[in-house]
Amino acid sequence: xxxxxxxxxxxxxxxxxxxxxxxxxxxxxxxxxxxxxxxxxxxxxxxxxxxxxxxxxxxxxxxxxxxxxxxxxxxxxxxxxxxxxxxxxxxxxxxxxxxxxxxxxxxxxxxxxxxxxxxxxxxxxxxxxxxxxxxxxxxxxxxxxxxxxxxxxxxxxxxxxxxxxxxxxxxxxxxxxxxxxxxxxxxxxxxxxxxxxxxxxxxxxxxxxxxxxxxxxxxxxxxxxxxxxxxxxxxxxxxxxxxxxxxxxxxxxxx
Numbered sequence: 331x332x333x334x335x336x337x338x339x340x341x342x343x344x345x346x347x348x349x350x351x352x353x354x355x356x357x358x359x360x361x362x363x364x365x366x367x368x369x370x371x372x373x374x375x376x377x378x379x380x381x382x383x384x385x386x387x388x389x390x391x392x393x394x395x396x397x398x399x400x401x402x403x404x405x406x407x408x409x410x411x412x413x414x415x416x417x418x419x420x421x422x423x424x425x426x427x428x429x430x431x432x433x434x435x436x437x438x439x440x441x442x443x444x445x446x447x448x449x450x451x452x453x454x455x456x457x458x459x460x461x462x463x464x465x466x467x468x469x470x471x472x473x474x475x476x477x478x479x480x481x482x483x484x485x486x487x488x489x490x491x492x493x494x495x496x497x498x499x500x501x502x503x504x505x506x507x508x509x510x511x512x513x514x515x516x517x518x519x520x521x522x523x524x525x526x527x528x529x530x531x532x533x534x535x536x537x538x539x540x541x542x543x544x545x546x547x548x549x550x551x552x553x554x555x556x557x558x559x560x561x562x563x564x565x566x567x568x569x570x571x572x573x574x575x576x577x578x579x580x581x582x583x584x585x
Contacts, residue, residue, distance in 0.1 A: 337536060338529050343376050344536070351389065351540045358393055359548020360555075361564055362401070362502030363484045363509060365390055367571045371578070384526045387517040388534045389541065394510030396542045400549045401503035406496075410508050412463060413487060416470020417477070417512060424478025434579050440476055441572035441579075444485050448568045451492050451561075461494040477512075484509065485568060498560040502552065 337344060350372030358365035366386050373382045469490045477483025487508065491501040520526055552560065 337533055339376070339533075347373065347376065347533075348537065348540055351537045352544050355393060355541050355544020356548040356551070357567065358506075359397065359400070359545035360502075360552045360560075361488075361548075361567060362397075362505035363488055364567055364571070365393060365509075366484070371571070371574050374578070380525055381530070384517065384520045384530045385533055385537075387513050387520060388526075388530070389537060390509055390513040391517060392534075392538060393541045393545060394506055394513070396545045397506045397549075400545070401499075401506050404497075404499040404503035405507045406500050406504045407507070409466060409504050410511070412466040413470035413473065413508055414511060416467040416472070417474035417483070418470075420471040420474025420476075421478050423471075424475040427475065427478075436476075437575060438579050440485070441575040444489070444572045445569050447489050447493075448565045448572075451489070452565045455493070456495045457493055458495065460490070461496075465490070483512075485571075488564065488568065492561060492564065498552075498557050 339347070350369060354365045354368035354372075357368060369386050369389070370382060373385070377385075469486055473483040473486045476486060484505065488501070488505060491504070517526075555563070
């Protein structure tokens with residue numbers, strides 16, 4: 331088929347990517363985060379990292395727009411901008427450390443820490459004392475650094491919000507707003523660095539129609555869920571994504 335040449339994918343690969351984006355959209359609509367983590371795990375079977383990054387960044391920006399009507403009134407903008415301060419400082423630090431640290435070892439360490447803290451929080455641990463400006467900026471600093479090193483920058487922010495027992499509606503809305511702003515910045519950088527080509531644009535256009543459907547379903551599930559259910563789903567999601575990350579790293583090392 332001639333149209334397949336526009337995407338540089340075969341039909342099976344297109345269906346697989348559409349399915350991955352659909353599942354990721356539902357998770358994003360429910361959690362407020364997790365879209366990139368799922369897409370990276372799925373896309374990596376088909377596309378190279380340099381092809382994946384601009385597609386995911388563009389889709390993250392677009393899906394945030396589709397989520398806006400569901401979360402706008404629940405966004406804690408003060409929290410978002412404090413985290414952004416840390417991310418702006420932390421991102422270049424992560425890029426610098428990338429020259430000296432092994433991304434795979436760092437990724438593995440982060441995954442193990444996320445599993446540990448997720449289990450700790452599932453057992454009922456919470457700490458309102460860390461809900462202050464200094465810790466928020468430090469959380470953003472860690473997020474920005476880890477995002478440059480491992481693309482797992484969203485997870486420390488999610489864990490911080492869960493540890494401070496903030497309402498799920500605020501967690502979801504604030505994370506969606508945060509990723510919208512950071513991904514616009516990252517996409518602009520990737521565009522001017524030359525990794526966004528016409529094939530990227532065609533692939534993004536193909537996938538856009540899936541996003542509002544997944545977000546709608548995810549939002550319906552969120553509305554019907556209780557606070558305890560939301561937190562449990564997010565904890566299990568963080569653990570599962572971390573386990574997949576560990577498996578992927580192990581396969582890269584030993585295969």
